[in-house]
Amino acid sequence: xxxxxxxxxxxxxxxxxNKSFILMTFLSPLIMIGLFMxxxxxxxxxxxxxRTISILDETGxxxxxxxxxEDETTTYNILKGISLEEAKKQVxxxxxxxxxxxxxxxxxxxxxxxxxxxxxxxxxxxxxSRLERQLSKELTDVAMVKNGVEVELVESSKMNVAIVQxxxxxxxxSKFVNYSKLGFGLAAGYLLxxxxxxxxxxxxxxxxxxxxxRIIEVIISSVKPVQLLMGKIIGTSLAGITQFLMWVxxxxxxxxxxxxxxxxxxxxxxTAQQTELLAQGADMNMQMQISEVYQxxxxxxxxxxxxIFFIGGYLLYSSLYAAIGAAxxxxxxxxxxxxxIMVPLILAVYVGGFTVLEDPHGTVATIFSYIPFxxxxxxxxxxxxxxxxxxxxxxxxxxxxxxxxTVWFASKIYRVxxxxxxxxxxxxxxxxxxxx
Amino acid sequence: MSSILQAKDVVKKYGxxxxxxxxxxxxxxxxxxxxxxxxxxxxxxxxxxxxxxxxPDAGEVLLDGAALQQFHVKDIGYMPEERGLYxxxxxxEQVLYLAQLKGLTKSxxxxxxxxxxxxxxxxDWWNKKIQELSKGMAQKIxxxxxxxxxxxxxxFDEPFxxxxxxxxxxxxxxxxxxxxxxxxxxxxxxxxxxxxxxCDHIALIHxxxxxxxxxxxxxxxxxxxNTYQVGIAGGDNQQxxxxxxxxxxxxxxxxxxxxxxxxxxxxLQNGDTSNDLLxxxxxxxxxxxxxxxxxxxxxxxxxxxxxNN
Numbered sequence: 001x002x003x004x005x006x007x008x009x010x011x012x013x014x015x016x017x018n019k020s021f022i023l024m025t026f027l028s029p030l031i032m033i034g035l036f037m038x039x040x041x042x043x044x045x046x047x048x049x050x051r052t053i054s055i056l057d058e059t060g061x062x063x064x065x066x067x068x069x070e071d072e073t074t075t076y077n078i079l080k081g082i083s084l085e086e087a088k089k090q091v092x093x094x095x096x097x098x099x100x101x102x103x104x105x106x107x108x109x110x111x112x113x114x115x116x117x118x119x120x121x122x123x124x125x126x127x128x129s130r131l132e133r134q135l136s137k138e139l140t141d142v143a144m145v146k147n148g149v150e151v152e153l154v155e156s157s158k159m160n161v162a163i164v165q166x167x168x169x170x171x172x173x174s175k176f177v178n179y180s181k182l183g184f185g186l187a188a189g190y191l192l193x194x195x196x197x198x199x200x201x202x203x204x205x206x207x208x209x210x211x212x213x214r215i216i217e218v219i220i221s222s223v224k225p226v227q228l229l230m231g232k233i234i235g236t237s238l239a240g241i242t243q244f245l246m247w248v249x250x251x252x253x254x255x256x257x258x259x260x261x262x263x264x265x266x267x268x269x270x271t272a273q274q275t276e277l278l279a280q281g282a283d284m285n286m287q288m289q290i291s292e293v294y295q296x297x298x299x300x301x302x303x304x305x306x307x308i309f310f311i312g313g314y315l316l317y318s319s320l321y322a323a324i325g326a327a328x329x330x331x332x333x334x335x336x337x338x339x340x341i342m343v344p345l346i347l348a349v350y351v352g353g354f355t356v357l358e359d360p361h362g363t364v365a366t367i368f369s370y371i372p373f374x375x376x377x378x379x380x381x382x383x384x385x386x387x388x389x390x391x392x393x394x395x396x397x398x399x400x401x402x403x404x405x406t407v408w409f410a411s412k413i414y415r416v417x418x419x420x421x422x423x424x425x426x427x428x429x430x431x432x433x434x435x436x
Numbered sequence: 437m438s439s440i441l442q443a444k445d446v447v448k449k450y451g452x453x454x455x456x457x458x459x460x461x462x463x464x465x466x467x468x469x470x471x472x473x474x475x476x477x478x479x480x481x482x483x484x485x486x487x488x489x490x491x492p493d494a495g496e497v498l499l500d501g502a503a504l505q506q507f508h509v510k511d512i513g514y515m516p517e518e519r520g521l522y523x524x525x526x527x528x529e530q531v532l533y534l535a536q537l538k539g540l541t542k543s544x545x546x547x548x549x550x551x552x553x554x555x556x557x558x559x560d561w562w563n564k565k566i567q568e569l570s571k572g573m574a575q576k577i578x579x580x581x582x583x584x585x586x587x588x589x590x591x592f593d594e595p596f597x598x599x600x601x602x603x604x605x606x607x608x609x610x611x612x613x614x615x616x617x618x619x620x621x622x623x624x625x626x627x628x629x630x631x632x633x634x635c636d637h638i639a640l641i642h643x644x645x646x647x648x649x650x651x652x653x654x655x656x657x658x659x660x661x662n663t664y665q666v667g668i669a670g671g672d673n674q675q676x677x678x679x680x681x682x683x684x685x686x687x688x689x690x691x692x693x694x695x696x697x698x699x700x701x702x703x704l705q706n707g708d709t710s711n712d713l714l715x716x717x718x719x720x721x722x723x724x725x726x727x728x729x730x731x732x733x734x735x736x737x738x739x740x741x742x743x744n745n
Contacts, residue, residue, distance in 0.1 A: 003537050010533055014525065214520030218581065221487040221514040222537040224506070419489070432451050 003223045004231050011235025015202070016242060025243050029250040033258060051097040051127070054079050056087045058104035059111065065138045074127075088118055098123055100131065108143040112136070178385075181297065182357060185381035188302075192310055192377055193349050199240035199314070200321035200341075203232055204334065207325030207418070216418045225415045229407075233318045298386055305383050305392060312399040313376025316406050317341060323410035326417030327430055348374035352381050360385035370395050372402035409434070440465045440589055440620045441486065446495035448481050455481040457644040458495065463589075463622060463637070468615055470635035470652075471624040472733075474741055477641045479624045480517065483591055486622075487514050499589070510539040513587035517594045517624070519578050521566045528562040531581055538585040545584065552580045556606075571598055579607055583614060590614065591622045596630060608634065628734040640737065642744050652733070659736050662704040663729040664713060665689050667697035670721025679720065684713075695724050 015021055052075040057063035066076040077096070079087050084101060091099040098119030105111045115135060117123060141151050162175070210216045219228060324337045352374060355365040360382050369379040369387070375395045379387065416433040441463040448456040456478045463469045473479050484490045486497055488504055497504045499511060522530055528549065535545035553559045556576055566574055575598045583590065590611070596604045612634070615621055623635060631638065639649035648655065666689070670676040676698050680686055685703040693699070698721075704713060710728065717723050731739070 006533070006536055014522070018524075210522075213523055214516075214518045215522055217489065217516040217518055218514070218520075218534065218578075219537065220489050221512070221516070222509050222534070415490075419484070 002227075004227055004234075007223065007228060007231025008235040008238070011206070011232050012238050015206075015236060015239035021239070021243070025246045026250065029247050029254055033251065033254045037258060051075070052077060053097045053100055054087060054091050054094075055100045055102070056082070056084060057102045059102055062102050062111075062135070062138055062142070065134055091118070092120070095120075108139050108146065112139050181384035182381075184297065184302070184384045185356060186353060188306055188310075188380040188383075189349060189352060189377040192313055192380060193345060195240060195244070195310070196314055196317045196345065199236055200318045202240070203236045203318050204321040204325035205331065206232055206236060207322050207414075208328065208331060208334075211326070211329065211418055220418070225418065226407075226411045229319070229322055229411055229414050232322060233315060237314060237318070297384055301392075302383055306380060308396055309376040309380050309399070312396065312403055316372060316376075316399065316403045317345070319403070319407045319410040323413040323417070326410075326414040327420075328417075344371075344373035345377075348377035352378035356381045356385075361387075366391070370398060372399045375399055438465055439463055440500055441622075442498040442501075443482065443486070444496050444498070446482065446485060446492045446497065448478075448485060448490065449493050454644050456485075456492070456641075459641065459644075459646045460495075461639045461646065461649060463620060465620055466615065466618065467637045468611075468621045468623060468635045470631040470638040470733075471622055471641065472626075472628075472631065472638055472737060473641035475626075478644045479641055480593065482641070483514070483516075483593060483622075483624060486591065487512060507539075510585055511588045513538075513582040513585065513590045515578060515582040515590075515592045515595060517597075519575075521574060521577060521581075523567040524565055526562070527564050527566060527569070527577055530566065531577065531584065534581050535584045538587075540585050548584050548586075549580070552584065556580070572600055572603055575599055576603065576607075579610070583610075587619065589620050589622065591624070593624045594627075595623065595625070596627060628732065628737060631733045635733075638733070640740055642741055645744075647744050648736070648740050655736060656730055659731045659739070660729070661731075662708075664702050664704070664710060665691060665699075665725065665727045665729055666702055666717060666723065667691070667693050667695065667699050667725025668717055668721045668723050669695055669697050673698040676721060683716075691725065693725060697724050699725075701729060 050073050054077045055063045055066060056079045063076075063078050066078070079090070082090070087099055087101070098117055101116045101118065102111065103114045105114060112135075117128065117131070144151055144154060165178075210219070320341055324334055324341075327337065328334050348368065351364065352368055355362055355368065356378070359365065365378060365382060368374045369382055369391070376399065379392065379395050383392070412434050413430055417430075439462045441461070443459060443461045445458045445460055446456050447454070447458055459478070459482060461469075461471075461482075471479050471482070481490070485492050486504075488506070488509065499508050525533075531549055532542060532545050535549070536542060540548070550559075553562065558573075558576065561569065561573070561577070566577070569577070579595075582592070592611070595607065595611070599607060608630070611621055623631065625631060636652055637650065638652055638655060640647050650658075668676065673696075677686070677700070680698075680700065680702065685705075687701045687703075689699045689701045691699060702713065704710075714723070714726060717726070
């Protein structure tokens, strides 16, 4: 008698109908978007602060670069004919943001070393950097003129290098494309990581629930424990996938609604890194770059591998979660057994992330993409950079063989553990169960 | 009478610990079979093997003459001692699910469930969640779950714990009715009075070994000590006692009586019959009370366990 579909159906429906599950499904995207909006709003608020600073320029020439305002948030007040002490006092009284002091020196080098900024509180680093950038440019120009160098000539001689990377088979790539690939890989790996933690815990709780409700013995007098275990894992996974899909759909809808209502330009929400990347590849326009990323990504491979590694990795870990659930009596006892699960997972995400960033085909990254407990995450990170098919196949085979191993191991523990009430499980105890 | 269930030399080990040491039982068809034993004797281990929850390390279990197989689960109804239901699932839905796991189709299960719910007058529980029910109510549902698929063999582990006396009686009557309809019942319990009342066969497991089994009447016959409880009046009770004491093995007895009798237990020597005793007693005094002392299951239980300790 195959009861698997029946068990899957029950597990799925119980999860999906659960009030807190429904609440989380609808609330999470709202909270996430809300948080995102809040952060965006606060960052803008922080940056758009209007400032007035006074400048005491004893050279009388350098301060002219501050006349035209760069971003219209800073007002410059050029002081003339007063001493530094008087200027300091005045700025303190008027509660301006600060005082920039440019002393008169004989050489430009000395001026460069002696420029000071006085302020009440420590100033924004971003603001100071901008001042420094403006001042160095001006002082450099002044020094060049002094040394008899023609500034225009220097400007026109400046070369901007953006190395175009091309593989021997003719695939072109660039820094931007590589970063995008890394983004894809990290996103896929992270998604799996989150999925394992959230829904693995859900499976564990559901096993514990059956134990504490004492229904387990009734059930396994009808079905084989392995069948119940598999039904639980599959049913919960389907509920998880449902929730994820709902999040994607709701998230998408809400993004659109928010951007329409609040008029936030979504395309304008770029991080500093992205802006920098764009600046580096300034000769290419955005459209071209996106199409280039799209073309250079092994999309078919990525999609297929994503499903294979996602399912394999998830099943591998969730069977272990189920085993933990079977071994303990309540959730507080699970802590000691969580370590062996969390360590390889975290290792996968962080070590994987860093080594792939360093070199997607480096030794460590390659080895980690074979070890079954890290391979799903690390391989998903590597695949956007193109991994030879044979490597992927070996990794998949190892993963699925290990999966049968962990399911065997988990079902052994599960079979014994679910019937053990009130006994505190230790590693030693569990090791003994394997022999029952 | 043929047997529905036979366990032959069943051995079960957990690591170094032997939970069952070559235990054999034979459950006759249509009987109510009491599986007795102190805590930790191995009863639950045996029941779990019969339910195929665990497998024996040696020996075999036959159901209706055939070795146990997965499809046999539909022939067995099991109410474990550690029992429960999904707390947040609705009653009707839950019972249907568990019945389907036992191999019933959904429509079949629905019809039978309606029958039982009407019988217990609990139709309005259908859409309630288990957590809204009292413990006794949940136990009733548990009973329905156990019997819904009309199994040939019913196994109850401490069936009356958690029931109030009224509901315990209802369940007892239902069990007896199921037996009359042809089912065989295995009882595992500490409550000796219910064994006395219901069981016709018993087996006693102690420290992983079966120490006693058979038809309850046979067991009792085997354990009776040829002792008779006597109430006799013959003028001077002290004198009477002395006379009897010279001839028989006497112990004091207590029972209710309206007469001022000498109350004693008289143990007969080998060869003597109750008629011999009675005729002697009638020649000595007025016999107001004469009854054979038959050991209760409780006595047998305690006696056997202590003997084997």
